[in-house]
Amino acid sequence: MTKRILAPLALAQFVCSFAGSNMNVMIKDISDDLDTTVQGVQVTITIFLLVMAALMIPGGKLTDRYGRRPCLLAGLALYGAGAVLSAVAPGLGVLILGNSILEGVGTALLIPPVYILTTMIFTDLTARAHAFGVIMAAGGVGAAAGPLIGGLITSAISWRAAFVFQALIVALIVVLSRSVPDPVPPDRTRHFDTVGACLSAAGLVLVVTGVLAADNNLLATALLLAAGVAVLAGFVCWVRAEERAGREPLLSTALLRDRTSNLGLATQNAQWLMLMGTSFTVSAYLQVVRGYSAIATGLIFTSATIGVLVSSLTAERLARRWPQRTLIMAGFALAVAGTAVLLALAAVTNNPWGSVPGLGLTGLGIGAMLTPSVNMVQSAFPQERQGEISGLSRSVSNLGSSLGTAIAGTILVAGLTGHAYAVALVVLAVVGLLGLALAALLPRTTMKTAAAG
Numbered sequence: 001m002t003k004r005i006l007a008p009l010a011l012a013q014f015v016c017s018f019a020g021s022n023m024n025v026m027i028k029d030i031s032d033d034l035d036t037t038v039q040g041v042q043v044t045i046t047i048f049l050l051v052m053a054a055l056m057i058p059g060g061k062l063t064d065r066y067g068r069r070p071c072l073l074a075g076l077a078l079y080g081a082g083a084v085l086s087a088v089a090p091g092l093g094v095l096i097l098g099n100s101i102l103e104g105v106g107t108a109l110l111i112p113p114v115y116i117l118t119t120m121i122f123t124d125l126t127a128r129a130h131a132f133g134v135i136m137a138a139g140g141v142g143a144a145a146g147p148l149i150g151g152l153i154t155s156a157i158s159w160r161a162a163f164v165f166q167a168l169i170v171a172l173i174v175v176l177s178r179s180v181p182d183p184v185p186p187d188r189t190r191h192f193d194t195v196g197a198c199l200s201a202a203g204l205v206l207v208v209t210g211v212l213a214a215d216n217n218l219l220a221t222a223l224l225l226a227a228g229v230a231v232l233a234g235f236v237c238w239v240r241a242e243e244r245a246g247r248e249p250l251l252s253t254a255l256l257r258d259r260t261s262n263l264g265l266a267t268q269n270a271q272w273l274m275l276m277g278t279s280f281t282v283s284a285y286l287q288v289v290r291g292y293s294a295i296a297t298g299l300i301f302t303s304a305t306i307g308v309l310v311s312s313l314t315a316e317r318l319a320r321r322w323p324q325r326t327l328i329m330a331g332f333a334l335a336v337a338g339t340a341v342l343l344a345l346a347a348v349t350n351n352p353w354g355s356v357p358g359l360g361l362t363g364l365g366i367g368a369m370l371t372p373s374v375n376m377v378q379s380a381f382p383q384e385r386q387g388e389i390s391g392l393s394r395s396v397s398n399l400g401s402s403l404g405t406a407i408a409g410t411i412l413v414a415g416l417t418g419h420a421y422a423v424a425l426v427v428l429a430v431v432g433l434l435g436l437a438l439a440a441l442l443p444r445t446t447m448k449t450a451a452a453g
Helices: 002-033 038-066 066-088 091-120 125-156 158-179 194-215 220-242 259-289 294-300 302-313 315-321 324-348 352-378 383-414 421-441
Strands: none
Touching: 002 066, 002 091, 002 158, 002 259, 002 294, 038 066, 038 091, 038 194, 038 259, 038 383, 066 091, 066 158, 066 315, 091 125, 091 158, 091 220, 091 302, 091 352, 091 383, 125 158, 125 220, 125 294, 125 302, 125 352, 194 220, 194 383, 259 294, 259 352, 259 383, 259 421, 294 302, 294 352, 302 315, 302 352, 315 324, 324 352, 324 421, 352 383, 383 421
């Protein structure tokens, strides 16, 4: 029974993470087929990740009002429709509608229920830790294996077939999800903070758009970032006003007052920024500068997939032996070391397989810290807060993914023929060092096997 419940939840996390990275090896094929540019594909990927980040918090709140399972199924339906539309897209605009908008909104609806249902169904601490280990492993492998699977499908058939593959997985999840119960009935009387949802989404969109504009107009970047910060500050003020008035806001300020949770969220953001930033940087460099095919690029990324898989699947065992803080710090150290190896080997060899050791170390590090970070954040709050914290946690992670692709892509597009590859990797290494510093501030005395919810 447990496996039947866990399988669709893990697959849902896999396909959404896969969607965020598999297009990285299709950059050249899509740009040629749709008569667009590397920047056009980068914008498509970034908008997909950004829509997820912007709508994840509202998506989490909707589960309380309409139910976890109905939101999961609605999200799967939207995602599947987006995948089919992307597969037949005649141009970049339709691809953005299908992949970036429909799949992005679908993901924002279906991912919060995955985490909330896991928390509610797996009540035993050990069982919950195991369940989240499997789900985070599926997510990490989806992100890391995206280039390999996408490369294989693109080379064997077409980049369009990769979207058909996603639609088929979604159909399988819908069938398997029949065994997933919804432990708590929906409450249609729950208030939904529409103003708060609009403010939070607008603020995140402005921030990431500002990063994307950096390669063309630094003044526009400064203005967009300032506007984004102002709107997010307005969101915080609105939330406080709603609480003072006795109404339920989109996000309780209580979620922002827990030091451990805040640090855990910051490390999640840095982890996904590094993972998606590295994936886009190396993929674009190998295809556009080195001229490698989608399949060759995907095969090179196998080492990252193996690294994430090994460390993610051993997360439960590691959590019994080491504090979560130690695992997160070790993960950042390995990821930064992997970035350094990528830089060093790129400087001394033109062999395409020179990227393998660095990607392997990066994958190993990311996989080691994904589950502990989620455990620390979700375990900091009671069950009645799980809808909010799940949405916030996934929003912060997807914002990291968006920023990773946006920052790396902006640097690369600004100068693919110069030292842009090295600059992008250095920036990602700095993010890793900041993540390591934040992880060092986490409490030393957290449970080794915490409740992952």
